[in-house]
Amino acid sequence: MxxxxxxxxxxxxxxxxxxxxxxxxxxxxxxxxxxxxxxxxxxxxxxxxxxxxxxxxxxxxxxxxxxxxxxxxxxxxxxxxxRSRYPDHFAEAAESEAVATTIKEYAPLLIPGVLQTERYAREVFRAYQPTATEDVIDGLVEARLARGHILDDPTTPLLWAVLDEAVLRRRVGGPAVMAEALQHVAVLGRAHRVIVQVLPFAAGAHSSMGGALKLMDFKDAPPVAYFEGPGTGQLHDDPATVKHYELSYDLLVASALPPNDSLALIEAVAEDDAHEDRDH
The missing domain is CATH 1.10.260.40 (lambda repressor-like DNA-binding domains)
Incomplete structure (x- = not known):
């Protein structure tokens, strides 16, 4: 046969x-x-x-x-x-993200990839690879923006992001780029397409100080957790490990500002950046 x-x-x-x-x-x-x-x-x-x-x-x-x-x-x-367009340490997580029904993410330093604008992503990749050719950077940016298409569906996946206040304050690419990037996040939040919370500096020590954290649920497969550091990443499917990271995320949510207050802060910082850009 x-x-x-x-x-x-x-x-x-x-x-x-x-x-x-x-x-x-x-x-x-x-x-x-x-x-x-x-x-x-x-x-x-x-x-x-x-x-x-x-x-x-x-x-x-x-x-x-x-x-x-x-x-x-x-x-x-x-x-x-x-075969993947993503770096080896992130490929499996990115491809799992594309079929997830729920994504919960803690971002300590950068706006999450699926929420990034073109100019913000370009500045991030140029900082990572200062001597890369424009073609290389273009390919990386294209792959990152493609990830954002998971939000084209009005309901799936549910994306819930907790952004450290450092994400808002670090001016990647300068005030104009940051104003645009933060406004994009706020627009998605106001449209009820994503849930966004900000973890303020005042929260002090917290449960995920070692790096970025992503939790993903699926329709036909067990949940996974992805813990990321500089140039490294680990995807975990062991139930006890996933449960541990789920608790870490719940503690982050408990320490973060409520969604409406978070969006107001994001918009205020974006307006400050836009105002400074206009003044220059």
Whole structure:
């Protein structure tokens, strides 16, 4: 019996690979838990592979082909499914973000990527890579702005961001760029498309001082937590670890300004930046 056709890398390859895994597993009469046992992973991990929220690594692809009798299909298509425009440490998180139903994010230094404007993103990447060519920076900015399209749907995902006050005060690109960037966040908040809170400096020590935190929920897969530092990132799906980071986020929310007060502060800082830009 012929195996499935190879995937077209131009059409959501990871989601297609996950769909093929579910189809092949069900044809073999195996539950997610049963396949997980054969691979020495949890059934929830198999669910994440099928939902496209986790990457299928080459060694897993080879074992899956052997167990499910798929004639090397998953090995052949693993590389295409894992191809990404994002840095390695962030690729899995960014691609999971695209299929999440809920995203809760703490941003200690920068406006979250999905909320950034073009000029703000360009300044961030130029600071990261001061000697990069314009073509390289253009590609990075394009990839970042593409992430923002997850907000094109008026209801999904639910995005709830807690911004440290430092995000508002650090003038990335100068007052004009910051005014535009903060106004963009405020407009989305006032339109009820996102929930935004500001964690004020007055809150003092808090539960996520080590770096950025992102929590994601999915329709057909267990939740994950992504903890990010400079040039590094870790995606966690262990239930106890995710629960720990969920508590950290809840504590941040409890210490942050209410949403209406947060939007008022964001708008006030944006107006200060715009006023200074006009004066110059």
């Amino acid at each position: 012929p195996g499935p056709k190879d995937l077209d890398p131009s059409s959501s390859p990871r989601a297609l690979l996950g769909a093929e895994l579910r189809h092949a597993r069900e044809n073999a009469g195996l539950s997610q838990d049963a396949l997980g046992l054969k691979l020495f992973v949890s059934g929830s991990f198999i669910g994440q592979l099928e939902a496209g929220t986790r990457r299928m690594q080459p060694d897993f692809a080879a074992q899956i082909d052997e167990i499910l009798g798929t004639n090397g299909f998953f090995q052949r298509n693993c590389a295409a499914a894992n």
